[in-house]
Amino acid sequence: MRIAAGEYFLQGNEACVEGAIASGVRFFAGYPITPSTEVAEGLAHRLQGKDGVFLQMEDEIACISAVIGASWGGAKSMTATSGPGFSLMQEAIGYAAMSETPIVVVNVMRGGPSTGQPTRASQGDVMQAKYGSHGDYQVIAFAPASVQEMFDLTVESFNYSEKYRVPTFLLSDAEIGHMRGLLRVSETLKIIDRKEKGIRRPDEAYDVPDELVHPFPVFGKGNKTMITGMTHTDTSRIEPEDVKVHQELVKRLSEKILRNRKDINKWELICPGSKTMVISYGSAALGAKEIAAANDRVGLLRLKSIWPLPEEPILEVARQCEQILVCEMNLGMLYWPIKRVALEAGCKKVELLSKIGGEPPTPSEVRHKLREMGAI
């Protein structure tokens, strides 16, 4: 059922499907939306009978709601969408954050705003992934930049959502989702299952202290679980009027992620210590990657996880270099928090190469900008 170890030539979205199956996904609810539809179609084939349940729901709100419900039934659940659908899902994402439900949402980003460019890439939803729903909450988000990472980071998305009981996003884009490339699957994969109430397993999830991430009370096991989006106490009393209860709950939802940044942060570093560093993620990093590989005056910090923002590697890089170029496929979103961290670390110059319109920044565009900056 799970893809056998070996080498494959697959589409990015297909690799995501394989990653989900390998993680043990047992429930998928999706709605057709370009450029993510292949994920739904792939899982429609694979989730049958005892393997799991595939549902095409009536709208994206139904999808995300069903995914959350299925997670409470004990299943690893996932949905896949793009910008317009992602916008619809925000209320329920806030609900998943508040009720601490492990879910994975794949967003294959396309040109926006609104209907925008259905078949072209962008990175326009990166802020929405963190701030899309109302209120304060933390999420985990990964940004794959290759077919291989569509597989690997899907597996990681499941692992982290289960470990920290938090909605986790795979922020891909139309380029990565639709490109075809090499996927290498190894014999063994690290799979983490949620810490379940009343069960003790030698699983990494159990390393997180119970006060930070409570054991998950699956439905149908006599737990008399009461789950709500309203402010509640740790013993599931509903206390929307209580100031202290609200403070404790909302702060804990943040702390459980922020305190574990070291565990969550993922990045790739090419030529660290270069005078000019490019900081980028997803397909926006591909152009700079070519340049950094061939030129010792320019390095690349490619963020593989973007929420929580990996401040530590950014700080490290900012301390050592003279100037930073942030490449994004939007008009500047992660640029601002990255710039803040870099300036605080003493870096003198942080510039932005923003490319919208549907294509990632090409190597020559990046080279042109770097020349303007005096880097090469």
Place this chain on the structure above:
Amino acid sequence: MDIFEFYRQDRWPHVFCPGCGNGTVMNCFYRAFNELNMSLDKTAFVGGIGCSSRIPLYINSDALHTTHGRAIAFATGLRLAKPGLKIVVFTGDGDLGAIGGNHFINGCRRNVDMTVICINNNIYGMTGGQASITTPHDFLSTTTPRGNKEYPLDLAEIAVAAGANYVARWTTRHVHELTKSIKTALQKKGFAFVEVVSQCPTNFGRRNKMADPTQLLDWFKESSVRRDKARLAAVDHVDLNLAGQITVGEFVDRNRECYEELIGVEKHE
């Protein structure tokens, strides 16, 4: 089982207004559940947002209090992830028919096994008395201060058209019939829908010259007509539901395959 094995003792008494129909529906449900010897550990309750959607939080079982209008979607995921779990959804007229309309229609169509009890009080009660999609024409509410210009929706007829396996509507004046219908609904394979027209004296009755719950109950009694004996066929009259008549009874009882059977998930228990 004893009343406090059924209800959460630490959350008692409930906060519903004096004379609220919710408590009556809870009684009928408790009676039906008990007579069928059902187990709370094998049942999960799902509610949206609203007064009636809070009922699951009073029952001593797994409860999922979801976002407004989406109870059926959450319940669909929960049921298919754990097909052995009996699902009961408590919702309201606005939660189900307005914001949740799409999920309601597709829930009936998809026919996943669940029992949905919609407590229709013709108003958005919890938020203070705004007009709902079942508020009768010309009635007053906080958002229709000069009378409701819109016409109400007939939720039970929609469930019939959309394919639910069992559809019934009663009022809180028909406690015995309601209990019987809930029993049938709980045992039914597939999507079973029971609509209960219920009194909201505080936010509906009070603004429409029926502040006393007994006045509302009288109104239900006067307006109720058995569906097969209705003065006007549902399709003939434009003023759906409560145009001087509330059609009650068991509307449909059929045996379309439930979704779990269609996709080959564990056999229905």
Place this chain on the structure above:
Amino acid sequence: MKPVIDPKLCKGCNICVYICPKKCYSKGTEILEAGYFTAVASSSEKCYNHNRAGKLVCELCILSCPDQAISWHEETEEEKKK
């Protein structure tokens, strides 16, 4: 069996007064601990279930009471004679 109203649970809606076909209930005339008029089972001997054990005949009040304030109790020897 006779119906008894728990004044701690009763919210004084008087649905029982309205619904009982034998007029066993009436509106309260004394303000008890709750601070408002709770209903009373003033003529519970008129109940269909008076002197009846086992399967009860009419339970309209119990099913209708929104606050689960009514419950069946065994009659005293005195009450059985009414």
